[in-house]
Amino acid sequence: MITAQAVVFSDHGEPGDVLSTHTYEINEENLDANSIIIKTLASPINPSDLNQVQGVYPSQPEKTTALGTEKPLAVGGNEGLFQILKVGSNVTKFKEGDWAVPTSVNFGTWRTHAVCDAEQMMKLRNPEQSLADGKKQGLTVNQGATICVNPLTAYLMLTHYVKLTSGKDWFIQNGGNSAVGKFATQISRLLGINSLSVIRDRPNFDEVAENLKKEYGATQVITEEQNNSRDFNAEVKKWVKETGGEIKLGLNCVGGKSSTAVARKLGQNGLMLTYGGMSFQPVILPTSLHIFKNVTSAGFWVTALLKNDLELKQKTMDKIVEWYEEGQLKDAASVETKFDGSDLAKFYKEAISNSKEGKQLITY
């Protein structure tokens, strides 16, 4: 018997108020033929996980009594890295020791162990398998546990909608210093696409811009003030002209006037994808951009795009894994805390309250 813990909620509210620990037993001797028993290696706390607990996120985990409770409840968390402990007699896609990530969102990753259908997990090469396959290195636990949202978001936004010509074309993004922004910058460099990153004005702008160029391969980095300046546009046009391409794609995670200025820099028929709203301001686009430049503004939600397209998810993940294994992609660092075996919900609640210090990752 394995004694497992999960961080659960039956009612919505502030995480500190509604999350609790549910302890349950997993019988290893009684495993369904198509099921697997998995052990969690790590699971992060993402802002959208908290929004789910609060009840303000459009995608929600189903509340069930599957863990043997009287009241239906959901397990928190969407991203996570797992190790296969045992496979059912019909399962061929996994063997003991393999690494896996959830096939879909809403799996409930804030738990020590789970029993699930093998189809609910996708295989990820573990470090021994990467080395045996001749790769330079294996994935770290942080890279595996955080692969499903930010890196996939950046790759898909850059590749799924607009054909950007390597060596010539550009994309522009605000929130250039965000985790998604840094992935987008690195991936565009790997694809040979030029990047123009807008970041908020700050006293150490030169230092941050230099870091984005040197460490992440950004082509140009500008401030929000420069983004909003009509005079500075001439400089941007000069950079773009030098490469013989166009700014065909804009990635917007800020909204407000930052997004208006991003859209203004797009070329004819350009596309702006809005994937976040950090400023809580609406996206407002000048009418002339629509009429005379045929600029399109659309939304991007990785959950919706990949929900019914597992082939695309696998293909995208394979690409990110390959770059990690070759040491060509840097992950976004997390603040890692190892679970000490005590009360799991207490652990997560403490990590949630530390979220301002960076992305929290609970390891096991």
Ligand code: NDP
């Ligand atoms: P991070 O926490 O790494 O970065 C947040 C960024 O937002 C920072 O660069 C910060 O700038 C900037 N920022 C914060 N407040 C403001 C503001 N008021 N005005 C302008 N910029 C601001 O976030 P992530 O990279 O993890 O996520 C970025 C956004 O993308 C989030 O909104 C997230 O929910 C969303 N997202 C959406 C997905 C989708 O499928 N739609 C998938 C993944 C993420 P600074 O550096 O100056 O502090």
